[in-house]
Amino acid sequence: xxxxxxxxxxxxxxxxxxxxxxxxxxxxxxxxxxxxxxxxxxxxxxxxxxxxxxxxxxxxxxxxxxxxxxxxxxxxxxxxxxxxxxxxxxxxxxxxxxxxxxxxxxxxxxxxxxxxxxxxxxxxxxxxxxxxxxxxxxxxxxxxxxxxxxxxxxxxxxxxxxxxxxxxxxxxxxxxxxxxxxxxxxxxxxxxxxxxxxxxxxxxxxxxxxxxxxxxxxxxxxxxxxxxxxxxxxxxxxxxxxxxxxxxxxxxxxxxxxxxxxxxxxxxxxxxxxxxxxxxxxxxxxxxxxxxxxxxxxxxxxxxxxxxxxxxxxxxxxxxxxxxxxxxxxxxxxxxxxxxxxxxxxxxxxxxxxxxxxxxxxxxxxxxxxxxxxxxxxxxxxxxxxxxxxxxxxxxxxxxxxxxxxxxxxxxxxxxxxxxxxxxxxxxxxxxxxxxxxxxxxxxxxxxxxxxxxxxxxxxxxxxxxxxxxxxxxxxxxxxxxxxxxxxxxxxxxxxxxxxxxxxxxxxxxxxxxxxxxxxxxxxxxxxxxxxxxxxxxxxxxxxxxxxxxxxxxxxxxxxxxxxxxxxxxxxxxxxxxxxxxxxxxxxxxxxxxxxxxxxxxxxxxxxxxxx
Amino acid sequence: xxxxxxxxxxxxxxxxxxxxxxxxxxxxxxxxxxxxxxxxxxxxxxxxxxxxxxxxxxxxxxxxxxxxxxxxxxxxxxxxxxxxxxxxxxxxxxxxxxxxxxxxxxxxxxxxxxxxxxxxxxxxxxxxxxxxxxxxxxxxxxxxxxxxxxxxxxxxxxxxxxxxxxxxxxxxxxxxxxxxxxxxxxxxxxxxxxxxxxxxxxxxxxxxxxxxxxxxxxxxxxxxxxxxxxxxxxxxxxxxxxxxxxx
Amino acid sequence: xxxxxxxxxxxxxxxxxxxxxxxxxxxxxxxxxxxxxxxxxxxxxxxxxxxxxxxxxxxxxxxxxxxxxxxxxx
Numbered sequence: 001x002x003x004x005x006x007x008x009x010x011x012x013x014x015x016x017x018x019x020x021x022x023x024x025x026x027x028x029x030x031x032x033x034x035x036x037x038x039x040x041x042x043x044x045x046x047x048x049x050x051x052x053x054x055x056x057x058x059x060x061x062x063x064x065x066x067x068x069x070x071x072x073x074x075x076x077x078x079x080x081x082x083x084x085x086x087x088x089x090x091x092x093x094x095x096x097x098x099x100x101x102x103x104x105x106x107x108x109x110x111x112x113x114x115x116x117x118x119x120x121x122x123x124x125x126x127x128x129x130x131x132x133x134x135x136x137x138x139x140x141x142x143x144x145x146x147x148x149x150x151x152x153x154x155x156x157x158x159x160x161x162x163x164x165x166x167x168x169x170x171x172x173x174x175x176x177x178x179x180x181x182x183x184x185x186x187x188x189x190x191x192x193x194x195x196x197x198x199x200x201x202x203x204x205x206x207x208x209x210x211x212x213x214x215x216x217x218x219x220x221x222x223x224x225x226x227x228x229x230x231x232x233x234x235x236x237x238x239x240x241x242x243x244x245x246x247x248x249x250x251x252x253x254x255x256x257x258x259x260x261x262x263x264x265x266x267x268x269x270x271x272x273x274x275x276x277x278x279x280x281x282x283x284x285x286x287x288x289x290x291x292x293x294x295x296x297x298x299x300x301x302x303x304x305x306x307x308x309x310x311x312x313x314x315x316x317x318x319x320x321x322x323x324x325x326x327x328x329x330x331x332x333x334x335x336x337x338x339x340x341x342x343x344x345x346x347x348x349x350x351x352x353x354x355x356x357x358x359x360x361x362x363x364x365x366x367x368x369x370x371x372x373x374x375x376x377x378x379x380x381x382x383x384x385x386x387x388x389x390x391x392x393x394x395x396x397x398x399x400x401x402x403x404x405x406x407x408x409x410x411x412x413x414x415x416x417x418x419x420x421x422x423x424x425x426x427x428x429x430x431x432x433x434x435x436x437x438x439x440x441x442x443x444x445x446x447x448x449x450x451x452x453x454x455x456x457x458x459x460x461x462x463x464x465x466x467x468x469x470x471x472x473x474x475x476x477x478x479x480x481x482x483x484x485x486x487x488x489x490x491x492x493x494x495x496x497x498x499x500x501x502x503x504x505x506x507x508x509x510x511x512x513x514x515x516x517x518x519x520x521x522x523x524x525x526x527x528x529x530x531x532x533x534x535x536x537x538x539x540x541x542x543x544x545x546x547x548x549x550x551x552x553x554x555x556x557x558x559x560x561x562x563x564x565x566x567x568x569x570x571x572x573x574x575x576x577x578x579x580x581x582x583x584x585x586x587x588x589x590x591x592x593x594x595x596x597x598x599x600x601x602x603x604x605x606x607x608x609x610x611x612x
Numbered sequence: 613x614x615x616x617x618x619x620x621x622x623x624x625x626x627x628x629x630x631x632x633x634x635x636x637x638x639x640x641x642x643x644x645x646x647x648x649x650x651x652x653x654x655x656x657x658x659x660x661x662x663x664x665x666x667x668x669x670x671x672x673x674x675x676x677x678x679x680x681x682x683x684x685x686x687x688x689x690x691x692x693x694x695x696x697x698x699x700x701x702x703x704x705x706x707x708x709x710x711x712x713x714x715x716x717x718x719x720x721x722x723x724x725x726x727x728x729x730x731x732x733x734x735x736x737x738x739x740x741x742x743x744x745x746x747x748x749x750x751x752x753x754x755x756x757x758x759x760x761x762x763x764x765x766x767x768x769x770x771x772x773x774x775x776x777x778x779x780x781x782x783x784x785x786x787x788x789x790x791x792x793x794x795x796x797x798x799x800x801x802x803x804x805x806x807x808x809x810x811x812x813x814x815x816x817x818x819x820x821x822x823x824x825x826x827x828x829x830x831x832x833x834x835x836x837x838x839x840x841x842x843x844x845x846x847x848x849x850x851x852x853x854x855x856x857x858x859x
Numbered sequence: 860x861x862x863x864x865x866x867x868x869x870x871x872x873x874x875x876x877x878x879x880x881x882x883x884x885x886x887x888x889x890x891x892x893x894x895x896x897x898x899x900x901x902x903x904x905x906x907x908x909x910x911x912x913x914x915x916x917x918x919x920x921x922x923x924x925x926x927x928x929x930x931x932x933x
Contacts, residue, residue, distance in 0.1 A: 007822050007829075008853055011842040014815045018843075026812060027844040028876065031711075031887035033808045035895070035914075038710035045745040046706060050737035061917075067904045157625075164919050168905035171921075202649070205679070274679060275882040275924065276908065277889050280917035281625040282704070282732065287759060290630065297642065547649040674888035678881040707914045708890050 057282045061161070070165050077158070078184050081149055086191065086223070089142035096141055100134045116365040117338050117439050118331070125318060132314030135483055136306060136537055139193070140299065146185065146196040147295035153181070154203060155286035160278055167276065172600040173257045174264025176209035177278075183213065187221030188253060194218045194534055198541040199298065208271040212263050214546050215555055216256040218534035221249050224484035225529050231488055232526050235507040236519040236581060244526075247585055252530050254592045259562070261599040267554075305544070306537050313536045317482040320453045321490075326446050337439055345432040348424075355425045358400055368436065370394075370401045371429070404429070444493045453478050467528065467567035468521040470514070477528065483535055519581020524571040527588075531563030616664045616775050619689060621716055622700030623709050624671040627728045630758035631700050632668050635767065645684050659768040667694065673708075675715045677848035686848070689719050690833065695775050697721045698767070703733035703740055703755070713749070714806050720834035722774045723751045726767055730755045750804040808840070816840060828856045860932075862897065862911075862925035870898040871930040878927035890914040891928060 018026050063069050107130050112120040153159045163177025170179050179201075186197030197217040204210035229248060237244045326334075342364060349356055359367055374394050381387045395402045403410055408422035448454050457474035464474055472494050480487035488506070495509045511517065533556045534542065543552040566588075574584035622628040633640075636655025645652045653668040669688055670681035677683055689697065699716050701709040717723055727742060746753040752770045756763030808816060819839035824830045829838070833852060841849035865871050873895045876886055890913050891897070900910040900917070908919045 005857065007819070007826065008842075008850060010822065011819060011850075014819070015843060015845060018811070018815070022811060024875075025845070025879070026815075027884065028887060028892075029812055030808055030840060030844055031884075032892040032894070033812075034711050034714050034806055035707070035890060035892045037714065037806045038707045041710060041745065041748050042707045044748065045741045047739045047741075048737055049739050052737050055736065057917075061900075061910075065901060065903070065910065070904055164903055164908060164910065167921075168903060168907045171907075202651075205681075207680070272680075275885045276919075276921050277882075277885050277924070278908070278919045279625060279889070280910065280919060282916075284732075284759075287630070290633065293633070301642075545649055547644075547647075674884075676884055676888065678884055705914075705916050708916060711888065711890070 055282070057157075060283055061280070064158070064161050065164060070161075074162065074165055077162075078188070081146075081184065082192075085142055085146040085149060086193075089145045092141040092145075093138050097138060100137055104130055104134055114369060116368055117334060117436060117443065124322070125315070128318040128322075129311055129314050132318075132482060133307065133310055135485070136310055137303070139195070140303070142193070143196055143302065144295060144299050146193075147199075147298045148291055150181070150185075150196070150200055151291040151294040152286050155284075155290060157281040157283045159203070160280045163278060164280065170209075171276075173261040174208065174212050174268070175257075175260050176204055176206050176213070176276075178204045179209055179213040182217055183220060183253075183256070186217040187223070188249075191221055191223035191226050193223055194220065194538045195302075195541055198538060198545055199302075201545050206272075206274040206276075208264055208268045208273045211268055211271060211546060211551065212260045214542055215263060215551070215558075216260050218538055218542075218555060218559065219256045219259065219531060220252050221530075222484065222535075224535065225532065227485055227488045228480075228529055229526060231491070231507055232522040235511055236517075236522040240582060243582075244585065247589060248526065248530060251527075251589060251592060254589075254596045255531070255562075255566075258592070258596040258599050261596075261602070265602065302537075302541075305540055309540050310536055314482050317453075317479070321448055321451050321479060323451055326443060326450060330446065334439055334443055338436070341432055341435040341439075345428050348428045348431075349421075350424070353421050353425065355400075355404065355421055359425070367401055367404070367429075368433070370398060371405055371433070374405050441493070441496055445496055448475060448490065448494055464564075466572050467564060468517075468524040468571040469528075469567070472513075473525060477525075477532075480529075480532060481535075484529075484532065487529075520571055520574045520579070520584055523574070523581050523584055524567040527570055528563040528567040531559045531566060533557070533559045614662050616662055616696070616771075617692070617694045618664055618666050618696045618698055618771055619669055619692075619694040619721075620666050620698045620700065621669045621685060621689075621712070622671060622728075623673050623702065623705075623712055626671070626700045626702040626705075626709060627758045628668070628671055628700040631698075631726055631728060631756060631767070632666060634758050634761055634764050636666055648680055648684065650681060650684055657768070659772060662772065664768070664771065666698070667692075672712065674712060675719075676844070677846050683848060686719075689716075689721060690852075694721060696724060696771050698724050698726060698771060700726050700728050700758075703727045703730050704736055704738065706740070717749070717751070717804060718806075718834065718837040718840060720837060722777075724767070724770045724774050725749065725751055725753045726758075726763065727753050727755045728758050728763075731757045731760070748804070805836070812843065816843060819843070826856075829853060832856060860930055862899070862909075862928040862930055863922055865897075865899045865930065867899050867901050870896060870933055872896055872933055873928060874931045875929040876927065877929055878924065882924060883927070886920070886924065886928070889918055896933070897928075897930065 015026055018024075022029070064073055104127075108123075108127060111123040111126055114120075114123065153162075159178065159181070162180055165177070166180045167177035170177055182197045182200040182204075184192070184197075185200055186192045186194040194217045197220070198214050201210050201214045201217070204213060229245070233241055233244055346356060346359075374390075377390045377394070378387065381390045391402075391406075394405070403419055403422045404425050406422075407426045408417075408419035410417060410419070449458075454471075454475055457478055458471040460474050461469070461471045464470075469477070472491070475494060476487045476491040479490035491510070492506050495506060495513055514521070533539075539552050539556060542555045543549055546552065570584055570588055573579075574581075574587075577587075579587060620628060620632055632653065632655060636657055639657070640653060640655040642651055642653050644650065650670050655666045655668075657664050657666070667688065669685040672679070672682045672685050675682055675686050677686070688694070697716055697719075699713050701713060713723075713725065725746075727740065727745070730740075733740060740755075742753045742755050752774060754763055754766045754770050756767065807813065816836070816839045819842060820835045823833075823835040823838055829835075833856075838849060838853070842853075860871075862871070873891055873893055875893060876883055876891055878886060895913055897911055897913045900912055902909050903919075906922070908921045909925055910917060910919045912918075
């Protein structure tokens, strides 16, 4: 024991002695000597046979790092990334979606059948979960392309040039030149996705910049937020559509930079930073093998992890949106309504209609399912031949039902027949079906409103009203947690059409119901949405890349706080100052710009290294 | 059938992954180093009846304790005791790459150097005398072009040979005795060493001696390496000495 | 004179690295040692960082770090 401590002291003393004697720290001499040895070895073993003044890499860099051309090329590369991954990727999903849809249909077919208005619980829960998983899996083609593009960028050597070009700007905000790619992927100016964005943070060596980037990626313009934007913009800002979309796309970058800066000044202050000494490697062509291997590896890793987590979370969210359900007496109420409508139907088609007996009892539900299936199949059949095949299948399935759905026009022994009874049944059933759908929608609305999630939404209203959110909006926003696209669907369920006006668009329905809404209401919702917490798959990536659940939790909660503050500021502030929607938007934008620019001027504490 | 563990080290952009993939093919497994988000890739191959496990260390320019990647690489080399270290060196960037090679060498584990990207070096008009390099470094140097799959067989042979403690052979059939024209290299103990200069070497020697006399330390860590690190003011090295004391 | 005083296209020789800690070590690890020849290639479009060549490869560092590298004319 003594020996070790002595040794440490000895070393310490020698270091001090050396330093005072030679005016240089020993580590500097050590590094220098190593390089001297290396130089000598190189001198003895390496012969330069020809003088190469400018390599290909140098020539490429002259363009790519050029003062004006460099940034332009960078923009071009960014655009290409989008075009290939998001746009083309989406086109590919058009081919992969049918596979997923077929899987979903298969599951639907082996579950207990739907009822007339009520479906069995097992069916609704399972399908809810399957729908959630399928929605995420649909992104896979996009991910594959993105991962491949990232691998190409890294392997080719261009990534270092991106860091070189952008470092100056990012550094002011505690970020790194390499933060550019993750932010771009997460959505700059147009809809991106934070899942590959956070994944791309892997290459950032500087711990602090890496964490900051991971935490701000979800603030960018995620694809899934767009449906809600479109809905709200259409309601109140349709005249200024272009303007407001520009506002939304750019405000996120501004706020993200500000948040990054605040994080690096506060929470991340103690996190390790790395000195910026960046090698710019020689350009080389990435190998197909290498790229494919990396991109498939990452995709597979992602899918594996995602399935388990998504199943659990979607299940939980689904349960929260469904339980406790509508209660026995309400159920009876709806059943009575249904029976009443069915009675009306039978009265209308007449007792002597041969089909009346056919559709008695549970057969009516069977017919309802048959007809739904038929309509769906017909929609999916694009060609004349395909339509004929559909007809054949359904005729085989149930020849009597078939007569009804064909409106009484069918062939017997090769001859066309006009069955007026079947036609009447068809017409009256159409009305019944409308009522049936209305009842189903009412049930859904009541279920959601009475669910755990609904109750949370309602209980939050006293607080959220300062942001202009009523309890319906609360429910819509909470439902977005599992997947942001959900918000529009949920709002669709809780803002029903008045009876008779089924075709009314959601935006109009909402405006009717919320007569005293102003553009400020919409603006507050939009801004809250921009700051919305990351979706489950993204949170998973945050957990993976940051290595701690603590950060994943933080990434969930701070956007809620931030978003709420902004929404309240804009709504209540806008109201107090009597601003219109557009004025509030501009005011907030200017405010955010000023704050962010000011933050950029605060010095980071990274260069506190001692000058020796 | 023995299982041989080989650590694969090298600077970034030296083509380490290409060599790794070339040697292991599809038999790879990716996880994280415990407690951190740094990827740990392992792979295997069989050669002449032996199973070789390759562990891909994070690419680092040096082996200080200032970055998580370097700490992980060092930690693995010190505590997991691989039998051989395969150092991937960029032939077109030899000077800078040797800086790491020297440090790997100081850690005392038998070293094999893959001189990679020979095609790029050639394209730049550089001609490298690999025999001479091998002599000077006193390790096997295998020229490779990972991208084109060249040199894999020779690497596997070199690794096996080194593992078996094969005497280092020069082209002249006997161990290198020393070269008076090379002041940076010393002939101490029949292995290669960097000469840290007449001001530092005496200090290093005395530290080295004291370290080898401390049984708990000398059993675990190479004395010379530790002496150099302590003079470099390496915080992790100090911690290692303290921990050895406490055990 | 420091690296910051060297114009793009010019080369110089390192005299001393005046930075300590992780930054100084990193610079030295990458080859910035006394006696090494460094050439300034270009500045980034926004001035920072600066692209250099030394020991046969390209490296870029920030001007703040470059200010800590004392150099001499060749």
